[in-house]
Amino acid sequence: MTALLELSGVTAFYGASQALFGIDLSLNEGEAVALMGRNGMGKTTTIKTICRMMEHRDGLIRFAGQDLARMPSHKAARLGLGLVPEGRRCFARLSVMENLIAAARPGEWDFDRVAGLFPRLAERRDQKAMTLSGGEQQMLAIGRALMTNPRLLILDEATEGLAPVVRQEIWAAINQLKQSGLTILVVDKSLKELSGVADRYVVVEKGVTAWTGAVNELTDELADRYLGV
Numbered sequence: 681m682t683a684l685l686e687l688s689g690v691t692a693f694y695g696a697s698q699a700l701f702g703i704d705l706s707l708n709e710g711e712a713v714a715l716m717g718r719n720g721m722g723k724t725t726t727i728k729t730i731c732r733m734m735e736h737r738d739g740l741i742r743f744a745g746q747d748l749a750r751m752p753s754h755k756a757a758r759l760g761l762g763l764v765p766e767g768r769r770c771f772a773r774l775s776v777m778e779n780l781i782a783a784a785r786p787g788e789w790d791f792d793r794v795a796g797l798f799p800r801l802a803e804r805r806d807q808k809a810m811t812l813s814g815g816e817q818q819m820l821a822i823g824r825a826l827m828t829n830p831r832l833l834i835l836d837e838a839t840e841g842l843a844p845v846v847r848q849e850i851w852a853a854i855n856q857l858k859q860s861g862l863t864i865l866v867v868d869k870s871l872k873e874l875s876g877v878a879d880r881y882v883v884v885e886k887g888v889t890a891w892t893g894a895v896n897e898l899t900d901e902l903a904d905r906y907l908g909v
């Protein structure tokens with residue numbers, strides 16, 4: 681099987697400062713992979729290179745059979761990369777409905793299906809995004825990504841800063857998406873939640889893929905080595 685997403689030996693720089701030194705990652709259709717690592721190890725930077733918000737320097741990034749080098753982000757998005765960015769950016773002055781419609785591309789995901797996943801968004805369809813709670817904004821950010829009918833959903837710290845009950849709601853939705861067969865790349869710090877959703881882990885340390893394996897292969901010792909504080 682050829683992977684839907686494949687990164688090999690990816691390096692990237694912020695100006696003169698190197699952030700990625702060799703990222704390897706592959707993701708098959710229908711799989712959920714968690715990208716993990718301590719703060720500042722390069723998870724968000726890896727996602728930025730995949731979504732073309734940042735150019736990589738060396739290495740290869742392929743998605744849906746295409747080389748993403750020098751591809752602009754809007755074109756990569758059209759191939760089916762659906763990003764839920766860190767910090768959940770939505771259009772603050774647009775309503776929930778308008779935010780969702782603005783993102784829409786033809787496919788199975790439409791307003792009704794998003795509303796089924798997040799009933800709270802349906803209840804608040806006419807409310808401006810800036811008046812939503814943090815959790816509701818996160819639901820909207822996920823809804824927006826789904827409305828693009830992505831082949832790959834990428835979630836960067838989707839539950840950061842949210843109250844425990846809301847976190848649970850979001851994880852339940854992510855689980856549902858996984859069960860429905862959506863391919864998912866997720867960055868998060870909560871091992872407990874990730875272990876329920878992910879098939880495989882990819883651990884990044886100092887800009888390098890340090891370990892990759894099935895969820896049940898991550899021993900306490902490995903978790904402590906790569907993720908412990």
Ligand code: ATP
Pocket residue numbers: 694697699717718719720721722723724725726
């Ligand atoms: P976190 O869990 O804290 O979000 P991360 O694993 O996502 O961490 P990155 O944000 O990818 O880490 O950061 C990787 C490295 O790149 C860090 O050393 C960071 O300081 C650096 N870096 C990130 N963003 C920038 C930027 N805009 N300019 C310069 N350096 C940056």
